[in-house]
Amino acid sequence: MRKFEDILRDKLYEAKSDFPDSIWDDIKNEIPIEKSKPGNALWIGFFLFSFAFVILTINKYPTWKVETPAAPSAELNAVEYDGFISSIHDIQNISYNNPTVAINVDNQSKVNIAESSSSSNTFLPSEGATSKVTILKASVPKRTMLDIPQVDQTKMRNLVDFNPLEFNAVQPLTVKKKRLPILNSSKEEVYCEIHQGAKPEYYLGSRHISSYAFNSLRAKSEGLNEYTKSRLRSESKKYSFSDEINFGASFRNGYFAEIGVRYDQINEKFNYKDYNASGSATFINNDTISIGGNPEAISDTIITDVAGVREVVNHNKFRKISIPVSIGYEFPLNKKVTVAGKAGLLVNVWSKYEGKMFDESGAIADIGEIQKSRNPFFRSLVHSATASVYLQYNVNNNLQLISGLNGYKNLGSTSHEFYGVEQKYSSLGLFVGAKYLL
Amino acid sequence: MNLKTKQEYDLVRACLKGQEVAFKTLFELFAPKMMMVCQRYAIDRHEAEDWMQEGFIKAFNNLGSFKFQGSFEGWVRKIMVNTALKHLNKASRRIEKVELDHFLDVGLNSQVLSNLAVEEILKVLEELPEGYRTIFNLNVVEGYNHKEISEKLGITESTSRSQLVKAKRALKNKLIKLLKLAG
Numbered sequence: 001m002r003k004f005e006d007i008l009r010d011k012l013y014e015a016k017s018d019f020p021d022s023i024w025d026d027i028k029n030e031i032p033i034e035k036s037k038p039g040n041a042l043w044i045g046f047f048l049f050s051f052a053f054v055i056l057t058i059n060k061y062p063t064w065k066v067e068t069p070a071a072p073s074a075e076l077n078a079v080e081y082d083g084f085i086s087s088i089h090d091i092q093n094i095s096y097n098n099p100t101v102a103i104n105v106d107n108q109s110k111v112n113i114a115e116s117s118s119s120s121n122t123f124l125p126s127e128g129a130t131s132k133v134t135i136l137k138a139s140v141p142k143r144t145m146l147d148i149p150q151v152d153q154t155k156m157r158n159l160v161d162f163n164p165l166e167f168n169a170v171q172p173l174t175v176k177k178k179r180l181p182i183l184n185s186s187k188e189e190v191y192c193e194i195h196q197g198a199k200p201e202y203y204l205g206s207r208h209i210s211s212y213a214f215n216s217l218r219a220k221s222e223g224l225n226e227y228t229k230s231r232l233r234s235e236s237k238k239y240s241f242s243d244e245i246n247f248g249a250s251f252r253n254g255y256f257a258e259i260g261v262r263y264d265q266i267n268e269k270f271n272y273k274d275y276n277a278s279g280s281a282t283f284i285n286n287d288t289i290s291i292g293g294n295p296e297a298i299s300d301t302i303i304t305d306v307a308g309v310r311e312v313v314n315h316n317k318f319r320k321i322s323i324p325v326s327i328g329y330e331f332p333l334n335k336k337v338t339v340a341g342k343a344g345l346l347v348n349v350w351s352k353y354e355g356k357m358f359d360e361s362g363a364i365a366d367i368g369e370i371q372k373s374r375n376p377f378f379r380s381l382v383h384s385a386t387a388s389v390y391l392q393y394n395v396n397n398n399l400q401l402i403s404g405l406n407g408y409k410n411l412g413s414t415s416h417e418f419y420g421v422e423q424k425y426s427s428l429g430l431f432v433g434a435k436y437l438l
Numbered sequence: 439m440n441l442k443t444k445q446e447y448d449l450v451r452a453c454l455k456g457q458e459v460a461f462k463t464l465f466e467l468f469a470p471k472m473m474m475v476c477q478r479y480a481i482d483r484h485e486a487e488d489w490m491q492e493g494f495i496k497a498f499n500n501l502g503s504f505k506f507q508g509s510f511e512g513w514v515r516k517i518m519v520n521t522a523l524k525h526l527n528k529a530s531r532r533i534e535k536v537e538l539d540h541f542l543d544v545g546l547n548s549q550v551l552s553n554l555a556v557e558e559i560l561k562v563l564e565e566l567p568e569g570y571r572t573i574f575n576l577n578v579v580e581g582y583n584h585k586e587i588s589e590k591l592g593i594t595e596s597t598s599r600s601q602l603v604k605a606k607r608a609l610k611n612k613l614i615k616l617l618k619l620a621g
Contacts, residue, residue, distance in 0.1 A: 004613075005578045005606060007551050008559060012579045015556040016470030017477055023491050024465055031498040034456025252502075332455055394455065397448045 034334040043337045043391040047403040050430040054210040200249040205258070207433025209406050213238035213266050216424040224420045227360045231421070234358075236269035240427050242406075244324060248435075257327050262346065266318040266425060268355065274312045275362050316355025316367070318414070318425070322346035324386065338392040338400075346384040346408060353378040353414075360420075376419035382412045392435065400435040446510040453501055461498060468511055469494070472518045474556075478563060478575045479522035489525060493518040519580055523590055526572060550617055562612045570605030577602050 215235060219228040246260030326344025333339055354368040357377050367377050390404020409426040449467075452460030472493060476486035497517045504513055563571055572591065576582045577598075582590070584598040591598070 004548060004551055004610060005574075007548055008609075009579050011554070011556050011559060012474070012478065014471070015474045015560075017473040017486075019469055019473045019487060019490065023469070023487060023494075024462065026491055027465065027494050027498070028458065028461065030495045031461055032456055033458040033461060334456065336455075336457075338455075397452060 034332070042333075043393045043403070046391055047393070047401065047432065050403040050432050053430045054208055054432055200251050202438045203248050203250070203435050204438065205246040205248060205260075205402070205433060205435040207244055207402060207431045209242040209244070209429050209431035211240045211242070211406070211427035211429025213240045213425055213427040216422075216426065218422045220420045220422060224360065228421055230272075234270050234272040236271060238266055238268050240264060240266040240429070242429075242431075244433075246324065250330070254329050254331055255327065256330065256340075256342070258324070258342070258344070260324050262322045262324045264318075264320050264322065264346075266427075268316040268318065269313065270316065270357075271311065271313050272358055273362075274358075274364060276364075312364075314356050316353070316357070318351070318353050320348055320351035320382075322348045322384070326386070328388075330392070333391075336394050338394070339390075340392060340402075340404075341387070341389045343385070343387040346386050348381045348383050351380045351382070374416075376416050376421075377423075379412075379414055379416045382410050382414050384408045384410050388431075390431070398437045400437070402431075402433045402435055404431060405429075406431050443509060447506055450501055450504060450506070450510060453498065464498075464510075465494060468514050471511070472514060474560075475515060475518045476522055477560060478579065479519070479526065479572060481564070481568075485525075489521050490518065493521040496521065515580070519576070520590075523572070526568065527592070551613065554613070554617075558616060559613075562609060562616055565612055566605060566608055569601055570608055573598055573601045574605040574609065578606075 215232075215238065217228050217231055219225045242262055242264045244260055244262040246258045248256055248258035250256035324344055324346050326342045328340055328342025330338050330340035352368075353375075355366075356364050357367055358364045359376070365377070367375065370377075372378065372380060386406065386408035388404055388406040390402050390406075393401045393403075395401060405428070407426070407428045410424040413422040413424055415421055415423040446464075446467075449460050449464050453464060469490065472490050473486060476489040476493070477483065480486035480489060493514070497514050504510065563574070566574070573587060576587045576590065577584070584595045584602075587593075587598045588595045593601075
């Protein structure tokens with residue numbers, strides 16, 4: 001038989017009783033309910049802005065394909081000849097009975113007399129003769145993409161004395177304006193949540209960062225000042241992106257710590273002049289000659305190598321993998337939104353630099369092909385400092401969306417120690433991400 | 439950690455972020471039981487409502503001291519009991535000595551007792567002298583031992599023991615009377 005107090009305890013302990021609704025109304029006025037909501041609008045606005053930024057900057061430059069070998073995409077809009085263009089008309093099928101042959105160039109000029117040697121059976125226009133030379137197109141190896149537009153003789157005549165007897169294949173070519181290169185990269189960050197529990201709360205987080213990167217170049221000696229300036233002039237905007245996953249622990253006092261893995265990629269665009277550009281061009285000489293009183297049209301085609309200066313646009317890629325270690329602090333703006341900030345170190349564990357770069361002499365080097373130990377433009381494993389300020393939005397008890405500002409700066413030079421130019425990257429960007437409480 | 443406890447903890451965390459809906463959910467979850475706790479110590483419903491309101495305000499404003507160890511219900515229940523005892527002590531409603539002679543030590547059919555409604559038991563409890571009711575609640579229902587009761591009420595352990603015996607006998611007598619009237 002059960003004791004009567006046991007029976008009463010069982011009945012009373014779990015017993016419930018009704019109560020007036022007004023009690024809650026009185027209670028809620030006395031407890032710390034978060035009433036303000038400005039943080040929500042702030043967060044939503046910032047998140048949308050960051051999201052749009054990230055989307056718009058994704059793959060702004062080709063990111064996965066290094067285009068350096070094919071980089072030159074020069075345009076030779078004007079051609080200046082400071083040498084001579086020569087051509088040889090080998091008219092094999094004409095028999096010259098008269099040793100003197102008059103040549104009418106375009107039926108206009110009659111000053112050109114060519115002499116032929118019956119013995120050689122070869123027609124040679126006399127020195128000083130004019131002819132219409134048309135560069136119809138450039139036949140350029142695909143990778144160099146040299147584009148030589150059609151140029152007519154009149155333009156060339158104004159530039160040089162045309163001597164069809166001497167063909168100088170080397171023609172300095174006028175190139176357009178120049179520009180210079182760039183490099184960049186970006187950083188990471190974190191999130192958190194304030195928990196009042198005695199034990200820390202653990203979470204996993206990830207984020208995507210899109211950044212503008214900046215390049216700091218410093219010549220170690222005065223002799224390299226001009227080169228450094230030309231490097232800076234060649235740079236266009238640098239875009240970078242970073243993807244990161246983190247494991248973190250947040251403590252009841254608002255502090256948190258994180259560690260993770262991060263991939264950074266800086267996409268650079270350079271515009272500069274290649275003074276050793278080369279390609280091949282096709283010259284077609286259309287003439288009308290008179291042989292024995294009978295006009296004869298002749299057309300000679302000459303394909304030859306040409307060299308000159310051309311504008312080069314190439315994309316470089318700087319990639320690295322780091323271990324981000326950071327600490328931060330967070331505090332709630334309201335029941336949904338939390339403000340957080342963190343700072344830390346990106347411990348670089350792998351890096352690679354691919355692309356092309358011109359050196360002090362103007363020669364263009366393929367960075368990827370130079371051994372690391374002798375590569376002036378690249379030094380692996382450069383650590384960085386990073387910091388983030390961001391907002392977190394509690395979607396539910398486990399999921400948070402995050403959005404904010406992130407920046408980082410190289411702590412050391414990414415160019416080699418022996419190189420006379422010190423280079424450091426930094427970046428500033430926006431990110432979006434999520435955090436899941438375990 | 440079972441699901442119920444995890445859900446309670448999640449609610450507490452949400453409360454710590456100031457979420458009104460979490461506060462209200464916790465309140466609606468535990469208020470019916472806490473109302474009954476307060477009723478067992480109070481003289482009437484009105485007094486019980488005041489104590490419960492005060493207890494919840496105290497609990498919600500001190501969620502930071504909840505250690506996330508054990509049941510949240512147990513933590514809130516302790517706050518309710520302490521709130522009730524504070525009022526009982528403040529009003530100098532001390533444990534009054536009630537003579538044992540007034541009550542007979544009688545037997546009670548447990549089967550019949552099991553059929554009693556909670557409201558009927560509560561009504562009988564309310565008729566007990568306040569001191570008996572308090573010690574009976576603390577020991578039998580809440581599970582405090584006599585040492586703990588003596589500290590809470592500022593009495594000796596022997597007083598707590600003797601008062602508990604008397605409380606039980608008084609309660610039995612009143613229940614028997616109730617059953618006779620009913621039957």
